[in-house]
Amino acid sequence: MNIYDSVIIGGGPAGLSAGIYVARTGLQAILLEKSILGGQAITTDTIENYPGFPEPVSGFEVISLMEKQVRRHNLPIEQKGVKSVEYQKESDSYTLTLLNGEILSARTLIIATGACPIKLDVPGEKKFAGRGVSYCATCDGPLFREKEIMVVGGGNSALEETMFLSRFAKKVTIIHRRDALRGDKILQERVFQNPKIDFLWNSIVKEIKGNTQVREIIIYNKKEDSTSVHKADGLFVYIGTKPNTDWLNNMVQADKQGFLITDEKLSTSLPGLFAAGDCRQKALRQIVTAASDGALAGMMVYHYLQEKKFDNSHLGS
Ligand code: NAP
Numbered sequence: 001m002n003i004y005d006s007v008i009i010g011g012g013p014a015g016l017s018a019g020i021y022v023a024r025t026g027l028q029a030i031l032l033e034k035s036i037l038g039g040q041a042i043t044t045d046t047i048e049n050y051p052g053f054p055e056p057v058s059g060f061e062v063i064s065l066m067e068k069q070v071r072r073h074n075l076p077i078e079q080k081g082v083k084s085v086e087y088q089k090e091s092d093s094y095t096l097t098l099l100n101g102e103i104l105s106a107r108t109l110i111i112a113t114g115a116c117p118i119k120l121d122v123p124g125e126k127k128f129a130g131r132g133v134s135y136c137a138t139c140d141g142p143l144f145r146e147k148e149i150m151v152v153g154g155g156n157s158a159l160e161e162t163m164f165l166s167r168f169a170k171k172v173t174i175i176h177r178r179d180a181l182r183g184d185k186i187l188q189e190r191v192f193q194n195p196k197i198d199f200l201w202n203s204i205v206k207e208i209k210g211n212t213q214v215r216e217i218i219i220y221n222k223k224e225d226s227t228s229v230h231k232a233d234g235l236f237v238y239i240g241t242k243p244n245t246d247w248l249n250n251m252v253q254a255d256k257q258g259f260l261i262t263d264e265k266l267s268t269s270l271p272g273l274f275a276a277g278d279c280r281q282k283a284l285r286q287i288v289t290a291a292s293d294g295a296l297a298g299m300m301v302y303h304y305l306q307e308k309k310f311d312n313s314h315l316g317s
Contacts (some may be wrong), residue, residue: 004107009111014112015039016294021074021299044138059287084097110297113245149172152205162191174220179201200221204222214232217229
């Protein structure tokens, strides 16, 4: 069976950036993405802090350019998901079982599977997902023209997406569990100044109710110890993210939430297995830090293979 020098798992900014670096070193590699390229970044409406783009740009535009760059370096990209991975000690390699049953073999892996939204875990959330409950304003916002909607969370995602939703909705109410927002000051100023945006402080969602669509949100105010019913056509949830690492089945050292633990070279607890982007434990999860991780992981894979006594004649020196 063909053994890849490296398999990059995940096609968000970290995986795509790793792809550029890995391809440029001449490694025999492949990038696997189980759905569409771009990860969470592709659903971001406006990016204002990715260097090189002085004007606001959409996640879709940034990802399209990254993809174009990867393809220019001839890295194969396949739409395939990985089911499980096994480390083979004798051959110092990895065996990957894909969701379609295919088996691949690789000397190194770059895990760049990103993170996904944390759910509220309240009654009605599952029932109304896609029927008023959403985790993606860019995808679903335009469906709420002139409607009254609510957003849960006080971080950057909640504030940015609330601003986006206010373009369509009649009114957007931010429900936050404390009395101060977590998001950046610049975003806080924007939401406070927007006449369409309202706030429910010290509040948590208890239940989501409706018929075929969301109609009411039951909210508990911690300070006043009272429960109230609020009419709403939709509820957008932005209460943080969790890493897409369950599929690794604890084979790699991770923190309590499942974020992979890496050293400064992005090595994990297994040899030749590197992690990049939002799926690893880190202080700042942004497109720019994901791209930086990808670059570093790509180069570390190259150095790792150079130091090993594999047949690296195709790599040059
Ligand atoms: P986050 O910063 O972790 O914020 C999560 C928010 O949800 C917090 O306000 C938190 O409340 C609240 N929350 C958490 N669990 C909750 C629960 N069970 N019920 C109700 N509320 C809950 O997450 P994020 O906004 O998704 O951002 C993730 C990372 O991406 C951050 O590092 C952020 O800076 C970054 N990001 C940056 C940008 C940008 O720079 N433009 C845009 C988007 C995201 P507390 O405040 O009380 O903890």
